[in-house]
Amino acid sequence: MAEIRVEYFAILREHVGCAHEALSTPATTVGELYAELDQRHAFPALGRLKVAVNDEFCDWETPLRDGDLVVFIPPVAGG
């Protein structure tokens, strides 16, 4: 089990109802973590979702480690 922290922004923050949560997860990758949290929160289907661990973009197979900060990134709209 990894002790991790998840932060939510924009549409995901509003959907989940909080900006961050700390949890202990059996997930071994960020992709598995997304699936676990999707079960709990029923995330809205967002086409081009990206993910970051510890403030860097990463792929969905990135392994989870204790203390990681994970952020799921909905389609962006700067400018």
Place this chain on the structure above:
Amino acid sequence: MSHFEFKRERFDLASYQVLLADPVAGAYAGFEGWVRNHNEGRAGVLHLEYEGYEQLGVKEGERIIAEAAARFDITKAHGIHRLGKLEIGELAVWVGVSAAHRDAAFDACRYIIDEVKHRVPIWKKEHYADGDSGWVNCEACAAHAAEHHHSSPQEST
């Protein structure tokens, strides 16, 4: 000095433009993105709300400006994106580039703003006069995905 930053309050653009000045620079190109009162054919936008993942956003913005400096013969470049609630007509984003000659300044400025819009984790929520609101690029996307029963983000990147 950082080359890309977020600001929660209005700022004096002139004080940032002068930072790009340099004896070798004969050109300056700037892009200003303003808040407009309509989007994708829909009128009645009252104001916008920008939210950013600042720690990653600053890093990605810095990377984009470093890419521009490697691709184009520029002297200096800087970008600023506003966060929080913005009214119609307010400056939402600014990119400024100085260079010896105008071609590089124009090209780099265009490159930076295009990449910022595609890559920097910033989200925009529109608030309409009829009380409706929504996250740009997310709501329509969510509706489309629901129609087509997409589920895994891994399969739809």
